[in-house]
Amino acid sequence: MKRGILAALLLLCGMGTALAAAPAAPLDAFKGQKGVIDIAGGTAHIPVMKEAARQIMEANPAVRITVAGGGSGVGVQKVGEGIVQIGNTGRALKPAEVEKYGLVSFPFAIDGVAVAVNPGNRVEGLTKAQIKDIFSGKIANWKEVGGADAPISLYVREDGSGTRETFEERALDKGASAAAANVVNSNGAMKTAISQDPNAVGYVGIGHLDKSIKGVSVDGMAPSQENAASGQYTVTRLLYMNTKGEPQGITRGFVDYIFTPAGQEIVSKAGYIPYVKK
Amino acid sequence: MRRGALVQMCMRWLLRACAVIPCAAVLFLLGFLTVKGAPQLGSHLLFGDVPPLDALLGRRPVWDGLWPACAGTLYLVGLTMALALFPGVGCGLYLAEFAPARQAGRIRLAMDVLAGTPSIVMGLFGFTLILFLRHSVWPGANTSLLLSACCLALLVLPVIVTTTCEALEAVPDSLRLTGAALGFTRRQLARRVLLPAAGPGIWGGVLLATGRAAEDTAVIMLTGVVANAGLPGGLADKFEALPFSIYYTAAQYQNTDELLRGFGAALVLLLLSSALLFCARRMEKRFRQRWQGVA
Amino acid sequence: MSKNRATSALQGGSAAALPPAGLQTADHTDSPGLALRLSVWVAVLAVVLLFAMVVMAALPAIRLPGPGGPLDWVWQPTQGRFGILPMCVGSLALAAVALLLGWPLAVGLSCWLLTEESPALQPLVRFTESLVRFMTTVPTVVYGFAAVFLLTPFARALLGGTGMCLAAAGVMLVLLILPTMTLILMAGLRPRFERLCPWGLAMGFSRFDLVRLFVLPRSGRNLASAAVLGFGRAVGDTLIPLMLAGNATHVPGGLAESMRSLTAHMALVTANEVGGAAYNSLFVAGLVLLAVNTAASLALRRLVSRKNETTATSQHEASA
Numbered sequence: 091m092k093r094g095i096l097a098a099l100l101l102l103c104g105m106g107t108a109l110a111a112a113p114a115a116p117l118d119a120f121k122g123q124k125g126v127i128d129i130a131g132g133t134a135h136i137p138v139m140k141e142a143a144r145q146i147m148e149a150n151p152a153v154r155i156t157v158a159g160g161g162s163g164v165g166v167q168k169v170g171e172g173i174v175q176i177g178n179t180g181r182a183l184k185p186a187e188v189e190k191y192g193l194v195s196f197p198f199a200i201d202g203v204a205v206a207v208n209p210g211n212r213v214e215g216l217t218k219a220q221i222k223d224i225f226s227g228k229i230a231n232w233k234e235v236g237g238a239d240a241p242i243s244l245y246v247r248e249d250g251s252g253t254r255e256t257f258e259e260r261a262l263d264k265g266a267s268a269a270a271a272n273v274v275n276s277n278g279a280m281k282t283a284i285s286q287d288p289n290a291v292g293y294v295g296i297g298h299l300d301k302s303i304k305g306v307s308v309d310g311m312a313p314s315q316e317n318a319a320s321g322q323y324t325v326t327r328l329l330y331m332n333t334k335g336e337p338q339g340i341t342r343g344f345v346d347y348i349f350t351p352a353g354q355e356i357v358s359k360a361g362y363i364p365y366v367k368k
Numbered sequence: 369m370r371r372g373a374l375v376q377m378c379m380r381w382l383l384r385a386c387a388v389i390p391c392a393a394v395l396f397l398l399g400f401l402t403v404k405g406a407p408q409l410g411s412h413l414l415f416g417d418v419p420p421l422d423a424l425l426g427r428r429p430v431w432d433g434l435w436p437a438c439a440g441t442l443y444l445v446g447l448t449m450a451l452a453l454f455p456g457v458g459c460g461l462y463l464a465e466f467a468p469a470r471q472a473g474r475i476r477l478a479m480d481v482l483a484g485t486p487s488i489v490m491g492l493f494g495f496t497l498i499l500f501l502r503h504s505v506w507p508g509a510n511t512s513l514l515l516s517a518c519c520l521a522l523l524v525l526p527v528i529v530t531t532t533c534e535a536l537e538a539v540p541d542s543l544r545l546t547g548a549a550l551g552f553t554r555r556q557l558a559r560r561v562l563l564p565a566a567g568p569g570i571w572g573g574v575l576l577a578t579g580r581a582a583e584d585t586a587v588i589m590l591t592g593v594v595a596n597a598g599l600p601g602g603l604a605d606k607f608e609a610l611p612f613s614i615y616y617t618a619a620q621y622q623n624t625d626e627l628l629r630g631f632g633a634a635l636v637l638l639l640l641s642s643a644l645l646f647c648a649r650r651m652e653k654r655f656r657q658r659w660q661g662v663a
Numbered sequence: 664m665s666k667n668r669a670t671s672a673l674q675g676g677s678a679a680a681l682p683p684a685g686l687q688t689a690d691h692t693d694s695p696g697l698a699l700r701l702s703v704w705v706a707v708l709a710v711v712l713l714f715a716m717v718v719m720a721a722l723p724a725i726r727l728p729g730p731g732g733p734l735d736w737v738w739q740p741t742q743g744r745f746g747i748l749p750m751c752v753g754s755l756a757l758a759a760v761a762l763l764l765g766w767p768l769a770v771g772l773s774c775w776l777l778t779e780e781s782p783a784l785q786p787l788v789r790f791t792e793s794l795v796r797f798m799t800t801v802p803t804v805v806y807g808f809a810a811v812f813l814l815t816p817f818a819r820a821l822l823g824g825t826g827m828c829l830a831a832a833g834v835m836l837v838l839l840i841l842p843t844m845t846l847i848l849m850a851g852l853r854p855r856f857e858r859l860c861p862w863g864l865a866m867g868f869s870r871f872d873l874v875r876l877f878v879l880p881r882s883g884r885n886l887a888s889a890a891v892l893g894f895g896r897a898v899g900d901t902l903i904p905l906m907l908a909g910n911a912t913h914v915p916g917g918l919a920e921s922m923r924s925l926t927a928h929m930a931l932v933t934a935n936e937v938g939g940a941a942y943n944s945l946f947v948a949g950l951v952l953l954a955v956n957t958a959a960s961l962a963l964r965r966l967v968s969r970k971n972e973t974t975a976t977s978q979h980e981a982s983a
Contacts, residue, residue: 126601130594140596147429147598156606158594160934171502173510243825248931249740249941266739269749269913272825272921275934278620286815287825379871383778386771390841391794397809397838398801455709458702466695475703477964478710484960485713485953486899488926492949493713495933496720522709529706554693583802586901586926590933611804618808618906634808638801645800 117149117352119343124152127344131158131165131178132252133276134201134295135329137360139178142347145356153340159276163250169193169332175341177332180252180295192335197328198348199362202296202318203257204305204325206280208288213237215307221261224291227268232289244271245283245292253277256327257293261308297361319363328365398638404628405635413632414438429598432625434633436598440607441582443600444517448581449574452521452528456577457570459525460532465558483526491590494519498591511592514603519587524577531573535566540659568655572648579644583637585611610637714953721950724943731940733947738912745944749914751951753829753922756915757904758897760833761840765897766890768837769844774879776849777856778870798842807906810835815907822919827909830918835903840893847892851885852878888966895959899952901926925952 129139136159143155160168162179169177170191183195205221207213213236216224223229224242233239246267247254258264274280277298284290285302296313299305305313308325317323337345347353354364415423416432423430430436459479463472494515501509539562547557563570593612600607610633617630724733735746772795779788814834819826855878863873879886909921910931923931925948932945 144431154598154601156594156597241823270911272827273910276620278622282620383771383775386768387775387791390768391791394798394838400813401809455702455705458699459706462695462699462703478707480964481957481960482710484895484956486956488901488929489949489953492929493716496716525706553691555696585804589930614804614808618811634805638805641800641802
C-alpha cells in the first residue's frame with residue numbers, strides 16, 4: 091500500500107505542468123484511502139493545517155483529520171507519546187526530545203515573531219533594550235518609549251509555546267517575562283487580545299499580522315516575511331511538522347501534500363513563506 | 369417625617385436596589401447576546417455553505433458551521449445519560465426504599481460530597497485515569513468521547529440520585545401501606561407501583577441532569593474535546609462540543625464571521641438549557657399536582 | 664396512564680400490575696436484588712475511585728515549601744519553579760470578592776421578594792422570582808462569553824489596565840452564585856415568614872419589620888449555609904476566571920490586577936502540558952480544590968441537618 095502511494099506520487103510529480111493545472115491532482119494520493127490523522131501542537135500552524143485538512147476531506151470524506159492547538163510543547167509530547175500522528179512545533183526540536191521520542195522533523199515554512207501593538211498606538215519602532223525592559227516590567231508607561239501617556243498592558247504566551255521560546259531567545263536574549271503579564275493561549279488569542287486593548291503589547295507570528303494589529307520594527311528591522319526569509323529580520327523561526335519515526339500511510343500523504351504546489355500555496359495564503367529543505 | 373419612617377423608607381429603597389441591580393445586569397447581558405445572536409439563527413449558522421441534507425447525512429464535512437459541535441454535544445449527552453441513568457435511578461430507589469438508615473446516611477454523604485466537587489476536578493480525574501492506564505495496562509489509551517461521557521456521568525449522578533430519592537419520598541405512604549396490605553413484596557411494590565408513580569419527578573431530574581451535561585465545559589476540556597474534529601467518529605475519537613466552541617471563539621476569533629457564529633452558538637446553548645429546564649419544571653409541577661391532597 | 668394502572672392495581676387487585684399467578688418472577692422477594700445493589704456499588708465506587716486517584720496522584724507531588732515543589736510562590740517552568748501558591752491566593756481572593764458582594768445582595772434580594780408591599784410592584788416580584796430561577800440554568804460559558812465583550816471594555820475604562828482582572832471575574836461570579844444563594848435563602852426564610860405573617864400583620868408590624876425583627880435573627884444557619892454554598896461554587900468555577908481574569912501568575916495586588924485561579928491554572932496546564940513536573944502542580948491544585956469543596960459540603964450538611972433538628976424540635980414544642 092505504501093509503495094502504491096509512493097508510486098502514485100512519483101507519477102504525479104512526473105506528469106508535471108499538465109496535472110498541476112488541476113488543483114485536485116495532489117489529492118489523488120488520498121483517493122480510496124480512509125483513516126484518521128490527529129494533528130496537535132503549535133498554534134501558528136493551525137490556519138495551514140485546517141485549510142489542508144479541508145481540501146483533503148472534501149476530496150475524500152473517508153479520511154478524518156482533527157486539528158488541535160496547545161502550543162509547541164504539547165505538540166512534541168503528544169506526538170512522542172503516540173497520542174497524535176503529527177505534532178507541530180514553532181521551534182526546532184531539542185536533541186533530548188529527538189532522542190527520547192525518536193521524532194522526525196519536516197520544516198515547511200518560515201515565520202517571524204513580531205512585536206505587535208494596537209493599530210491606534212503611535213509607537214512605530216522599539217530598540218531591543220526597550221523591548222527587554224517592557225517585557226520584564228521595568229518600563230510601565232507608553233510615554234517612556236514615545237507613545238501616549240497610558241500604562242502598558244503586557245500580554246505573553248503560555249508556557250509551552252514555540253512562539254514564546256523563539257521570542258524570549260532571540261528578542262529578549264533569554265530574558266524572562268514579568269509575572270504580572272496576562273497569559274493567552276495561542277497566536278489567535280494574542281491577536282484578539284491586542285486588537286481589543288488600545289494599550290496592549292505582545293508578540294505574534296508575522297503570518298498573523300493584519301489590519302487589526304500592527305507590528306513594530308525591532309532595532310530598525312521591519313517585521314515582514316520577506317525580511318524574515320532574507321535574514322534582515324532576525325527574530326525568526328521555522329514551522330515544523332514532526333512525526334514519530336518516518337510517517338506511514340495517509341500521514342505520509344498529508345506531510346507530502348504540504349510540500350506540493352497546492353500545499354505551498356496554502357502556506358503562502360496563510361501568510362508564511364514556504365520553506366523547502368535543500 | 370418621623371425618624372423611624374424615614375429609616376423604613378431608606379431600607380425599602382435599598383432592598384429595591386438590591387433586587388434591581390443584579391436583575392438589570394443579567395437582563396442586559398442576555399439581551400445583548402440575544403440581539404447579536406438572533407439574526408444568526410438559521411441553516412447558515414449550523415451548516416455554513418454546505419446544503420443541509422448533505423451535512424446531516426455526513427456526505428460533506430461542514431467547516432463554517434456549528435453542526436459538528438451540535439452533533440458532538442448530542443452524542444456526548446446521549447452517551448452520558450445512557451451511562452448515568454441506570455446507576456442513578458437504581459441508587460435513588462435503593463436509598464429511598466431499601467437502605468437501612470446507616471447505609472443510607474453513608475450513601476447520601478457520598479452523593480453530597482460528589483455534588484460539591486468542582487467540575488474541573490472531575491475532568492482531572494478522567495485525565496489522571498488515562499495517564500495511569502497508559503503507563504500500566506493499556507498504552508493505547510487516549511482522551512476520547514467515551515472518557516468524557518464517563519466523567520460527565522459521574523458529574524450528573526448526584527442530581528439523578530437526589531431527585532429520584534426525593535420523588536420517591538414524595539409519593540404518599542398510603543400507596544406503600546396499601547401495597548403491603550395486598551401482599552406485594554417490596555421489590556414488586558418498588559418496580560410496579562412506586563417507580564411509575566414517581567415517574568414525572570424522576571424524568572424531571574433526568575432532564576436537569578441532561579441540561580447540566582450539555583452545558584459543562586471544564587470536564588470535557590480535559591478529557592478529549594478539540595476545536596476542530598468534524599462529526600464524531602467513534603467512542604475512541606476526539607470530538608467537538610458546543611460549549612467548548614463558544615469558549616474557543618471568545619478567546620481567539622479571527623474574523624467577524626467567527627465572532628457572529630460564536631454569538632449564535634451562545635444563543636443556541638442558552639435556548640437549549642432553558643428549554644430543558646422548562647420541561648423539567650413542567651414535569652415536576654405535574655408530579656406535585658398528581659399527588660397533591662393524597663395522604 | 665400509569666397512575667391509573669397503579670391505582671387500579673391497588674383497588675381491584677387486578678392482574679394488571681401483579682405477575683400472572685403461578686409464574687415465578689424475579690421480584691417475588693423483599694430484597695433489593697442484584698441490579699439495584701450493582702447500581703449502588705457503581706455509584707459509591709465511582710466516588711471512592713475519584714478521591715483515590717486524585718489523592719494518589721497528588722501525594723507524591725507535595726514536597727516541602729521551596730523552589731521546585733508546588734508549595735512555592737513563583738511559577739516559572741523554564742526555570743524549574745512550579746509553585747501554585749499565587750493561584751491559591753488568587754482563588755481565595757476571587758471567592759472572597761464574589762461572596763462579599765454577592766451574599767449581601769442575595770440577602771437583600773430575598774428580603775425584597777418577601778417584603779415588597781406595594782401592589783403595583785407585585786407582578787415585578789413574581790417576574791423576579793422566575794428570573795432568579797431562570798438564572799440558575801444559564802451556562803457559565805455563556806456568562807463568560809457575554810462578559811468578555813461587555814464587561815471587559817467597561818472594566819478597562821473604569822479601572823485601567825487590561826480589563827481582564829480580579830474585579831471583572833468577581834462581578835461575573837456574583838451573577839453566577841446569586842441565584843443559588845437566593846433560592847436557598849428563600850426556601851429557608853419563607854416558611855418562617857409566612858407562619859408569622861397573619862399575627863404579625865394583625866398586630867401592626869410591617870412585613871419588613873417582621874423579617875428584620877423575627878425572621879432574620881433566628882435564621883443564622885440558613886444564612887450561613889447560603890454563604891457556604893456560594894463560596895463552594897465560587898471556588899469551583901472554571902470558565903469565568905479562565906476567560907475574564909487574565910491568567911497572570913502572580914499574587915494579585917489589587918482589584919484591577921490580572922490573576923489566575925486554581926481552576927483556570929488546571930485548565931491551562933492540561934491544555935499546554937510541558938512535562939511531568941508541571942503536572943505535579945496540576946494534581947496538587949486538584950487536591951486542594953477537592954479538599955476545600957469537600958470541607959464546604961460537609962459543613963453544609965452539618966448546618967442543614969442541625970437546622971432540621973431545631974425546626975423539628977420547635978414544631979414538636981409548638982404542638983405539645
